[in-house]
Amino acid sequence: MKKNFKNTIIYSFLMLALFLPTLQAEEEVDFSRDILPILSNNCFACHGPDEAERKAGLRLDLEEGAFLELKSKQRGIVKGDSSKSAVFQRLITDDPDDRMPPKETGKQLSKKEIALIKKWIDSGAKWGKHWAFVAPKKSSVPKKLPQAQAINEVDLFIQMRLKALGLSQEAEADRATLIRRLTLDLTGLPPTVQEIEKFLNDKSKNAYERVVDRLLASERYGEHMARIWLDAARYADTHGLHLDNERGIWPYRDWVINSFNKNQPFDQFTIEQLAGDLLPNSTVQQKVATGFNRCNVTTGEGGSIDAEYYVRYAVERVETTSTVWLGLTAGCSSCHDHKFDPMTQKDFYQLFSYFYSLTEAAMDRNVLYPPPSIKAPTAEQIAQQEKLNKDLQVAQKNLQSTLISLKYEDPHVGQKLDEIKKQDRVWFDDKLPEGAKPSGNELGNSWKFVDKIGKEKVFSGKNASVRTAAGLSQHFFTDAKNKLVIGKNDSLFAYVYLDPKNPPETVQLQFNAGSWEHRAFWGADKGHAPGRNNHTNLRFGKLPELGKWVRLEVPAEKVGLKPGAQLNGWAFTQYGGTVYWDKAGIVTVAPLSKEQLESLSIWEQYQAKTQYTQVPGPISAILKIQKDKRSKDQTTQLTRYYLEHVNPSTQAKLAQPRQQQETIKKKLSDIQKAIPSTLIMEDRKTPRQAYILERGEYTLKREKVDSKTPDWIAPVVKDQPANRLGLAKWLVQKDHPLTSRVTVNRFWQQLFGTGLVKTSEDFGVQGEHPTHPELLDWLSVNFIETGWDMKRFMKMLVMSATYRQSSIVQKEKLAKDPENRFYARGARFRLDAEVIRDQALRVSGLLVGTIGGKSVKPYQPPNLWKPVGFGGSNTSVFRQDKGDKLYRRSMYTFWKRTSPPPSMSTFDAPDRETCQVRRARTNTPLQALVLMNDVQFVEAARKFAERVMKEGGKTVEERLVFAFRSTLTRNPSAKEQKALLALYNASLKDYQKDKAQAVKLLSVGESPRDPSLNPEELASWTMVTHLILNLSETVTKG
Amino acid sequence: MNLNPLRESELIETRRHFFRKSATGIGTAALASLLNPKLFASPAEPNKPNKKVDTGVVGGLPGLPHFAPKAKRVIYLFMSGAPSQLDMWDYKPQLQKWFDKDLPDSIRNGQRITTMTSGQKRFPIAPSKFKFAQHGANGTWISELLPHTASIIDDISVIKTVNTEAINHDPAITYIQTGSQLPGRPSTGSWVSYGLGSMNNNLPSFVVLHSTVNGGFGGQALYARLWGAGFLSTRYQGVSLRSTGDPVLYLSNPSGLDANMRRRMLDTLGELNDERFKSVGDPEIQSRIAQYEMAYRMQSSVPELTDIKDEPESTYELYGQEAKKPGTFAANCLLARRLAERGVRFTQIFIRQWDQHGNLPNDITRQCKIIDQPSAALIKDLKQRGMLDDTLVIWGGEFGRTVYCQGKLTRQNYGRDHHPRCFTKWMAGGGIKPGVLHGETDDFSYNVTENPVHIHDLNATILHCLGVNHERLTFKHQGRDFRLTDVHGKLVKEVLA
Incomplete structure (x- = not known):
């Protein structure tokens, strides 16, 4: 029996991805894993939460509905007896009119599914809740298996499961492979040759851990993590709709980078992005964080109706927030009760209400900063301001002491000023x-x-x-x-x-x-x-x-x-x-003459005659007092004012310190002007009333609703306001069934290619069941217990033996587990678009590592924006940047939503019009064309070639090894070396015959070529490095 | 970048040699993958379609087409900005008596209108200044703006009652192209590529062409999402075929790297990738080898496609001399025919500047001069080549225009605002009954009185012509089965052959 079962398992996961078995499966049918998906897929559309669509009074999404007597007097399900259960009988009847699901739905249950339903009913029809809606409990950790290499709990769960499948893990990958994998995974960049050497030569026991710690401490980590988060945040540099004008919100992007780098706990990270503006005494940065929900697409199209867009924006924000934190597809419920999940339309509009009361206008007016926005100085700007303010104080003191030291005697005491005309x-x-x-x-x-x-x-x-x-x-x-x-x-x-x-x-x-x-x-x-x-x-x-x-x-x-x-x-x-x-x-x-101005007493008379209109208030007050009645202080103040601002001779003497002061003030004002603004969230004083909208139509207002979180997910958190802050705190409460699961699943997906729940955007009934439910629960509880510490969590994953395995694909394992969902080998998948480009920039030495700031416009083929852009749009003409801006990390590339950078889209970067938590990974000829011909990659190859010639040693062989290792961390095999050598020699022969060709190749891109290097050789090396940048291995994490 | 034919044949020989000598049989596998890259579709890609055994067609879903298709391919002439049905198609002679009189409230019936005219104190009727005449077997009224289109009237089917809910360009064009007013869904062409696959291994299956107007671009914006793949794999998104620079992005080798060098580099690349495959066993590597070979073949097949030197003078007599200027609507129509000949599944031509809020008579005359002859030529050309029978051609915009005037009204000059409630499109070719005039509107071309055709109905009908049941071409995303027509769409049976 046992043996048979094992076979069944292998068979079933090959044939039916839905039925991913779990260890506990044994004989028992698990409602949430085995039955609910069948009901949901096939029955809920007519017998589910959506009241309007419900047929025959039968409701199968609720326990109380399933066992009720129906209109037909039959019972849907009779516990323990499938022969009396109408639900089952309708599955197996021969009568085509009665058979469920109805033919027109195009749905059909497999024999295996029918058998499962029977088994479940006959064994008592034990009901349960969908697994993801029950708060995770910390699973007990499986015992260590005798032969397996286990480093931490992750391995114990994974290996236990593999054992049941008759599989075992691979040995740890070699160090060269490991450091490349790790560096790409944690920073999105390849390791340098020095970093490789250091690791290979590190004899200490914790050499690997030291690399992990170094990478987690690197600022590149924050950039890389942020880049992934920004897909979910649908961050971009334009508004997205109609004119698609530029939007100023990059300080939010920089906030995300900084948060990851300073390892802000995920609960805080959540609260600040959803409700930073509502925190007591919120800081500028906490407000900047709320840019998360200002990243949605907006319109300024003439003719649009405001009411419609207020609704659209709020709906979009619920959908995004829901996908990112709840892993639920709330969008369906904007029109009707959810067909599969218990999310009702009312639940939806109660969530909607949180986002329906912003001070923003429906029309973005195509401006850079549609309000609400805030001035968000960068850390550098704040530091500069502080320094300049100090300098200013010094300069002012200088001025004052010079002023005090001035000697003055009135040359015209007693002279009377004539009547002035x-x-x-x-x-x-x-x-x-x-x-x-x-x-x-x-x-x-x-x-x-x-x-x-x-x-x-x-x-x-x-x-x-x-x-x-x-x-x-x-x-x-x-x-x-x-x-x-x-x-x-x-x-x-x-x-x-x-x-x-x-x-x-x-x-x-x-x-x-x-x-x-x-x-x-x-x-x-x-x-x-x-x-x-x-x-x-x-x-x-x-x-x-x-x-x-x-x-x-x-x-x-x-x-x-x-x-x-x-x-x-x-x-x-x-x-x-x-x-x-x-x-x-x-x-x-008439003004006083220069000579007259030299006299304080004449000037005083003049002021009296002109009613003191030309001097500031305090000075005029002193002037109005009779000379002999002024206090000493007043006299000093007046004299100083006069010497500083009126008297031509003394003013000249103060010119230098004053100039100094003016220069600083100018700098301060320049910084003030340069401080970027960014879009933020802000609620109206009087909330806008939300309603349930029939079919999601903004004009069809039904029942009034207020902000509230759905109880069936988690109870309302006590003593919290019914606003976004309350919502955020509700999400990060300890017992929330979804937030932590959804989050750790995304981290898993980032490293292993696929989440433990493959549908990382959908943890609902229609989503995929986790491959390792116990591990997922253990991880999510662990994440909460350790204070939502993201760096610690990432470290735990990359420290595991599961992560460190060799990724060599054994035929047998490929056949048993083609998608590597059970981790009997290391993860291997194509790198993301941004990583591919950043890697090329890094190995070529072109990469400019500046963090943050305004987005840049590196190379893109001509004439992409013009054919689609609205004439009046400020992004209808692409103006390529120059110099350093061509070589920044790809996450800083200006993202125009209606025409995104093609070298990124070609490698599956999402369009950033909507929230995306899982990227596709295609393999297409257009990708080959990008790597073959995009200026950026050709230029990178020739600059890489310069490095090869200058740093790679003297002989051709040494240089080949250097080029190979710089990109792939490993040494080339003899065969590889031979092939590359042949390519080099053949290219050299061609370029020596036609030197002009060599110079042409070396002129691709804007960075200058090193004139000290022989062009024919350099061009031939460029062919070699160009090839290396095109290798499948180069664009793959293995 | 002319290939040296001798050298080229040597290289092919070399590649054959390379594949033959590869001991593990991977060479053969790789070669097979050239014919069918889907065999090696990435397993990591969510919801990838299964491989399909069908000679001549690459990719596509199993079980598709659902029934025998009438059309194998689509050419969609998209008039972006919304052309005025009142001045081209929807003949309302009685409106002459209504000049400058107010649109009766009973007609507008409280329906929402854009905020560009909702503030107007009056909604004065602007009768078309253009003359109409009857053409073809069923006497269809067509405006003098479209003399050439009038000559093909017996080959096309005109629908006067297409309607939508969207009242502005961005949501409306997104809606008609993707079935949703909001960004995020796949476009029609990408649905078709996804469902039916490609009929040409050397060219993209969904091609987009942008047309210049008087040498420049301008008018209402277009968006990548209009030919994007939404939640489908990016491999199904439309590829723009451009009239300047590389016709397909990144197609040309960099200067200083000629075709021979490229071939040599790719041979070495294939060799190294194959080595790697042998040591790590990842089938993705084989797929990548195949993609590089296809990229290489595109480098010659695309220039061959866009090089129109081989077209005889009679082609230009048909399409007009403008067709010699790359990027014009005429040139794009000709290119669409060449794409169709090469088996490209879905070609969509965009031409902008139909958004005539003011100065309409002048601007629409210019636009019609640009589109009339080439549109008709395309039909005639396809017909004479026997390709009209299995090519579906669609003409039209994202909505219509109002009968009332926006801005100043005279007999000779007027403007029209956006009108979603009825507008005209025509369809022709594979699956379409020729010479049908479908649907009727009220006396003001304001409301549909007979046979409304919602844009979902139109899209359902397009898919039907291709042998696709629109309710069954679905993709599960976020727990839900999405389709082009959302939960709507009825076939327009009256125009179906």
Whole structure:
């Protein structure tokens, strides 16, 4: 019997992947493993959770439903008696009309499945819950097998299972293989020759562990882990829909890298990404983390309806969050109760409600930072700011001490200042004030100038500005640096000339003193802000006389400009007609002469006469006090102000320290400007009410629902708010059945190619049963118990003997276990797109290791964006970067969602439009073309060849070995060496015949070629390295 | 990069030699895999299709086609931006009396419209300024914009009642191409490649062509997802055949590495990969050897395909002289015929700039001048080569345009907003009954009055012509069986032969 059983097992896993046997299987039928999948696959669509579709009143997803009496008076299932169970009888009846499942479903039960159902019913129809919805218990660890090499618990579980299958594990792989496997797995890069040497020569017992620790401590680890997580987060650099404009959210990407590198526990990692903004006193970085749920695609397409998109975004966020943490496909339930899992539509919209109340707008407006967003300085920027602020303090002290050391004697004590007259001070004539940003109705600079008007001259200087308009139109500037300070009773003036042949209906002057709410007009009330009749827009009379230059003058007070107000902008506005403008400024008191400024007492008198409008408040307060009544401090303060800001001689002496201070301030302001923003989550003050939406239609609102987590997965966590923070805490509670399982399964998948649950995105009833349920449970409990420590967990996996086995594929094992789901050999699979490129960059020496920052645009074939991009999109033209940016790790390549980098997509990188937790691994001719002909790979080959010639030794043989080892860590076999040598020699012969060809090959890519190397030899070495980069082994982890 | 024929035959000989001498029989296996790379499909790939024994067809699912197909291949002429059915196909002469009068509320009936016009105070009717005349055996009314298409009217089947729910370009074109308004699903062409496999081992089975308009690109955006494979394996995604640079990305050898050197490099590569296979036994390696050989063959088969020098002058009389300029819609139609001749399963040509919110009469005239003759030529050409019988050709956009004017209205100039509730497409060739005029709309070309054809119905019908039951071409993803037509789709039997 025992023996028979073993055969059955082998047979069954070969024939029916669904029935992956477990050790406990023995004779017993396990409901969750054996029966539930059959019911779910074949019956639930009509007899499952979806009430609307339910037939005959029979419900098979719930224990209470299965044993009820049906409309037909029969019972669905009678415990212990299949002959009385309608469910079973309908499976075996000959009557084609009665037979289940109905023919039109195209579904059919196999004999084996029918036999299982019978066995299960006859043995008492023991009910159970789907395995993944029951919290994992720490399984007891199997005993060590006598002959097996077991290093940790992982091995014990795996080996126990293999024994039952009559298989055993391979011996540990050789060190060269191990270090390549390990380095690729933990950092996404190959080891360097020095690292290989060091490991091969390390005689210590824990040599392997030392490599593991070194790699886990390397910053490359965080990048690699982050790159994988970013598939799940659907991170990209554009919005994704319609215009697909650039999106600024890379600080989130850098947050992920940093989190992995500092080994943030997974529960915190979860909480911050889902609800960092809701944590008490949340930091900038915690807010940055919430970018996770701002990575979804958004639209700015004209014509879209907001309400529809609010719903779409929230649905997408539930689907993503659900796939990543719950391993459940919630999306189905947006339209109807889930057909297979207990997720009801109500459950879904209660989850939906968590994500339905953001402050974001439905339309992203195609801008870089659709709100809510936050300024997120990089660590480097913060450090620079701190340093500069310190420098600034020093500089200020310098300035102060210089100031204190100044000796001053008033040269004109007692001299009285005459009455001062008002005069015109021109603010701008032929040229706008410094810093002014010209603008107007047309895009860009709207200012047009003429040097004469017909035969008439311009009023002043070389030119006058002009505008012809059909309606309301204007040209203006803002941001003038040299601001125009308004004094008491000052007036503003400008000269205007109206074309008699085409007069306007209105001319208007608008002044910007922080806002534009200071206007004056002449003629009809058709300028900006009509109908106000107050200082924000006041009429100053009829239109000026046509055909001659007229001075317009506006008393500043009348348009709300009080003494001390400072203008930075000015607008010339008209309604229709052709209008010329010239010379504008202010009628104000004449300034003091340089000589007068040398005298504090004269300056004081001047201030009194100009009503103290030209000095800051505290200084004017002191000036208003009678000289002899001022305190000593006040006198000192006043004098210092005067010496520092007014007196020409002392100002000159302060020039140097002041310059120093200005330079630092400039640097600070540059950093401030360079600080990136990033999209974050933020809830509305008043939540938006969620409803169940019939068929998922945004217009079909049904029952009101509020934020709540589904109880059937795990109970609500007490004392937590009903917001995203509560949701996050619910996910990472100790007894949650899914979060830890789903997470450790993804780590397993990363290293072993396939998860213990193959459908890593679906742990629901339709997902695949775990190959090793006890191990999965043990791992997930272990992960929680050890504080969700990701580095520790990864270390445990890579330390195992299971991981370290040789990956050589024995024929017998291949036949028994083609997909290596039972781990009788080491994992072997094609590297991810990014790793393939990064590896080439690394071995060629081109790789630029900078971590983080704005995404880069390395080579891509021409004309990819233009044929698909919307004309107005800021990503319709691809501008390739230069220099270092061509050689950054692939995770930093700018990801345009509607036209992703083809060398990545070709190797199965997901499109990043939706959440993806499992990548396909294809093997196609287009991949061959990328490795053969992509500039990036050809350039890498020729730079690699330079390394081979310079670092690889003297002889051709030495160099061959170097080239081979640099990429594959092992030495070439004699045969391999011979073949490569033949290729080298044949290539050399060709290139020596045609040197121009060699130079051409060596000119591929933008990095310069080393002119000290013989081009024909270098080109021939390039052929060799090019071949090595194309080897199957090179693109495979083995 | 001309291959030296002598050298080439030597190399083939060398390869034969290489395969023959390989002791383990892997050589033979590798050679077989050239004919059928699917034999070595990666086992790590989720839900991979099973291998299929069928001469001439590579890949595809077992049991497909579900029934004898009428069409072996598809050419889809996609008018991106949504052409106006009112000015081309849906003749409403009585609207002349309605000029500048408001669309009756009873017609709009509260249906949602885009926010581009929902703020308009009025919805004034804009009758088409173009003249219509009856053509063909059943007297189909066709606008003067389409004289050449009118000449093939007896060969095509016109559906006036195609409809969708989406009211904007991105969701609408994603919807018609993938069956869902949201990103993430496979496109029609990738479903077809996945289900039916390829009929040519040297070319991709799903090819996408982008057309220039007056020498440039512009108009509504397109998205990789429109020919993407969604959750299917990336091997089924459409491959763009480009008019500038490499026709297929990365096809050309780098400068300084000629075809002979490439052959030598690939021979050594094959040798080393085979060595590796012998020592580690991973069948993926054999598959990779095969993929490299196919890549090598593509390096000659693709340029041969796109090199139209061998076309006689009569071709250009048929398609128009524009067909000589690579990248034009005319050139792409010609290329589509050449692809069809070589067994490419699904070819989709995109032409943009149909989004005429304003200045419609002028812009649609330009567009029709570009597409009319080549579209008709394609039908005629396929017919004269006896290929129309097993090639399905589809013409149309993602939705239609409104009867009411957007912006300023005059008799001579007007614009139209997006209209999802009815629009016109035509189909012809394999599986399609010629000369059918299907469906009727109300007097305002606003609502369907007879025989609505939802875009799911249209897609179901396309698959049907290929011998595929749309309900049975499914892929299990995230625990659910997905299909192109979601849970919808009825065959449009009236247009089926």
